Each structure stands twice: as C-alpha cells, then as structure tokens.
Amino acid sequence: MGITLDMADVGAEQAFGITIEDWLLFFLMLVATVIIGRVCYVLIRRFFDARLTKRASKNIARVVEYTILGSGAYIGIFFILHLQLTPLLASLGIAGIAVAFASQQIIQNFIAGLIIGVERRIQLEDWIEIVGVTAYKTARVRDITLTKTVLLDPAGHLVYVPNSTIINSQVINYTQAGFFEVPLEVRLDRKADIDTAIHVIMDVAEKEPNILPNPHVEGNRDLERLFEMITMKMKVSNTDLKLFSPRVLITKIDGDDLVVSIRIWIMDPAHKDDIVSRFLRNLNTACLKECVVLNSS
Known part of the structure; x- marks a missing residue:
C-alpha cells in the first residue's frame, strides 16, 4: 500500500x-x-x-x-x-x-x-426594493461584493442577496429617484361630507414636514433643487411635477363605506413606517375634531 x-x-x-x-x-x-x-x-x-x-x-x-x-x-x-x-x-x-x-x-x-459595478444601478447607502421578492423589502445597501449584495432593512436585519437576483429582477432605487409614493387606504362613512373629509386629509398632509408639499413652495431651496434635478432626470416639465403633490381619490363604495385612497410622496424611506404612522394618527385626531367618521375595514 x-x-x-x-x-x-x-x-x-x-x-x-x-x-x-x-x-x-x-x-x-x-x-x-x-x-x-x-x-x-x-x-x-x-x-x-x-x-x-x-x-x-x-x-x-x-x-x-x-x-x-x-x-x-x-x-x-x-x-x-x-x-x-x-x-x-x-x-x-x-x-x-x-x-x-x-x-x-x-x-x-x-x-x-x-x-452592477459598471452600470452602477445601485450603490452603497442607496435605499432599494426588489420588486416581486417578498423576502427583500425596502432596505439600504451596505456592501456590494463580487457575488452578493448586503442589505440592511429598517428592522436591523442583514440580508444577503445574490447579485444575479438583482440583475434579473426589477429594482426600485428610492435614493436615485429622490422620493417615492406611499399609497394609503382609509374608509369614510358613506354619509360623511366628502369635501370636508378631503380638506382635512390635505390639511394634515401639508402639515407633515416629511410629506412632499406642492413643488413650487417658495423659500424651500433644497426642495426646489431636488425637483430641478428630478425634472432633468425624468425629462418632464415643471407643470408635470404637480403630480407629486398629495392626492385623495375615492376608489369604490363598499356598503356603508366610502373607500378612499390617499397618495403621498415622502423623501425619507428609512422612516417610512414612522411617517405613515404619524400621518394616520394626526388624521384620526383631525377627523374627530371635524366630526368626520373613519370606519374600520
């Protein structure tokens, strides 16, 4: 042997x-x-x-x-x-x-x-979301290696994503876009004054500093520079940027309820949940003051 x-x-x-x-x-x-x-x-x-x-x-x-x-x-x-x-x-x-x-x-x-390194579709510290993959929610890019990308979600979890997943999936880059839309749904009593309800919702949205106001607000130079950058990147006119103001839409009538969709744009994806929670809490308080009834689903 x-x-x-x-x-x-x-x-x-x-x-x-x-x-x-x-x-x-x-x-x-x-x-x-x-x-x-x-x-x-x-x-x-x-x-x-x-x-x-x-x-x-x-x-x-x-x-x-x-x-x-x-x-x-x-x-x-x-x-x-x-x-x-x-x-x-x-x-x-x-x-x-x-x-x-x-x-x-x-x-x-x-x-x-x-x-990824050549195209630079994502970079370090960018906030991204991989569409269609529930395991990868909105998270910050902490590292990009030759085989994987390391994400840190708002809960503090490190997520290791194969680079091939990022290349083969649709990726939303909130940081490069500058801001992103958050859709919310509330239910109003069918007998409620719709105009009053819409006025209350818009007023609460305008008072929230982390929700984008009208893009032509005077005195906010940082916001104006942001919209100028987005205008150049998206190749749209200034009038088109009004689409980024808060919107209130009645989507359907469900029994005794009016289902209302609220569309707001925020600039801070890291605190998305906190911003939405504060907005809904303030909305509930304002509706109680104005006698606007919010129904549960």
Missing part, C-alpha cells in the same frame, strides 16, 4: 512538475496575500473615511484589496507552481467540466457583480 501511494505521488509530481514544497509555498503565499489585502483594506478605510464619502472610501479600499489578491494568485500560479494554462486545462478533462457546471451559480453571481 505504501509503495502504491509513493508511486502515485511521484506520478502526480511528474505530470505537473509540482513538488510538495511548491504546494506548501503556494498555500503560504495565498494566506499572506489575503492578510495583506485585508490589512490594506482596513488602513485605507481608516485614512479615507474622514476625508471622503463612505462610498468612495469603500470603493477605493476594495479595488486595492482585489488587486492585491489577484496579483498574489497570479504570482502563486505562474511563478511558484509554474503552471501552464493549456496543459492544465487539458489535464482536468471531464472533472473540469463537472466543476464548471457545479459552479455555474457562482459564475453568474460573479458576472452580475461586474455588471
């Missing part, structure tokens, strides 16, 4: 020209490369975080780390193991094909990561 193993080892060394010492040196080279890359990443982040944005600092650190890892792998494969690519691929044969099929998902995520 011992002779057989020795002959197998000798045969492997003759086939590839690689000794045990070469493999050990290659492994130590990889370990050292990973450590050096990680240390450089941490040092660069510490240096640039206070001087640049967190997004720019992380991108610079990641490029340096990946460059070090790639260089270490290149040196290890071609200068320590002295491997030639063509004979190596030929020697792998069917085993190489099987590995390729098994790693198909990894390759897809890797390519998707490259596409």
Whole structure:
C-alpha cells in the first residue's frame, strides 16, 4: 500500500512538475496575500473615511484589496507552481467540466457583480426594493461584493442577496429617484361630507414636514433643487411635477363605506413606517375634531 501511494505521488509530481514544497509555498503565499489585502483594506478605510464619502472610501479600499489578491494568485500560479494554462486545462478533462457546471451559480453571481459595478444601478447607502421578492423589502445597501449584495432593512436585519437576483429582477432605487409614493387606504362613512373629509386629509398632509408639499413652495431651496434635478432626470416639465403633490381619490363604495385612497410622496424611506404612522394618527385626531367618521375595514 505504501509503495502504491509513493508511486502515485511521484506520478502526480511528474505530470505537473509540482513538488510538495511548491504546494506548501503556494498555500503560504495565498494566506499572506489575503492578510495583506485585508490589512490594506482596513488602513485605507481608516485614512479615507474622514476625508471622503463612505462610498468612495469603500470603493477605493476594495479595488486595492482585489488587486492585491489577484496579483498574489497570479504570482502563486505562474511563478511558484509554474503552471501552464493549456496543459492544465487539458489535464482536468471531464472533472473540469463537472466543476464548471457545479459552479455555474457562482459564475453568474460573479458576472452580475461586474455588471452592477459598471452600470452602477445601485450603490452603497442607496435605499432599494426588489420588486416581486417578498423576502427583500425596502432596505439600504451596505456592501456590494463580487457575488452578493448586503442589505440592511429598517428592522436591523442583514440580508444577503445574490447579485444575479438583482440583475434579473426589477429594482426600485428610492435614493436615485429622490422620493417615492406611499399609497394609503382609509374608509369614510358613506354619509360623511366628502369635501370636508378631503380638506382635512390635505390639511394634515401639508402639515407633515416629511410629506412632499406642492413643488413650487417658495423659500424651500433644497426642495426646489431636488425637483430641478428630478425634472432633468425624468425629462418632464415643471407643470408635470404637480403630480407629486398629495392626492385623495375615492376608489369604490363598499356598503356603508366610502373607500378612499390617499397618495403621498415622502423623501425619507428609512422612516417610512414612522411617517405613515404619524400621518394616520394626526388624521384620526383631525377627523374627530371635524366630526368626520373613519370606519374600520
């Protein structure tokens, strides 16, 4: 048995020209490369975080780390193991094909990561939502690697999303859009004064600072600059921006109830639930004062 193993080892060394010492040196080279890359990443982040944005600092650190890892792998494969690519691929044969099929998902995520990096459809700190995937609700992008994207939802949960999922799904980027619409539904008593109810709803919406008012409010330069940016991005006229003001629509009559849809636009997706809760609480208080009856569903 011992002779057989020795002959197998000798045969492997003759086939590839690689000794045990070469493999050990290659492994130590990889370990050292990973450590050096990680240390450089941490040092660069510490240096640039206070001087640049967190997004720019992380991108610079990641490029340096990946460059070090790639260089270490290149040196290890071609200068320590002295491997030639063509004979190596030929020697792998069917085993190489099987590995390729098994790693198909990894390759897809890797390519998707490259596409995300080039297209920049999402970036660090963006608030996004993956449409049609209930597991991925509105969340902030905390990290983008070559195979996965890390999201942090408002509840503090870290969600790891394969990059291929982001590429193959419809993604809403609330940060790049600047703001987003929140539809709400309330029920009014069918005998209620509709005009009074609409006036109360609009008044409460206008008093909420986190709900977008009329885009032409004077004195709000930050909001005006935001709408100017959105106008250029969406290629719409200023009059079209009135669509972003709060709207109240009667959608149907259900027995003794009038079903009303309230459409509001907010600029802070991180506090969406808090804004909606405060708005509904203030709406309920205002309706009680004006004798407008809100029915439960």
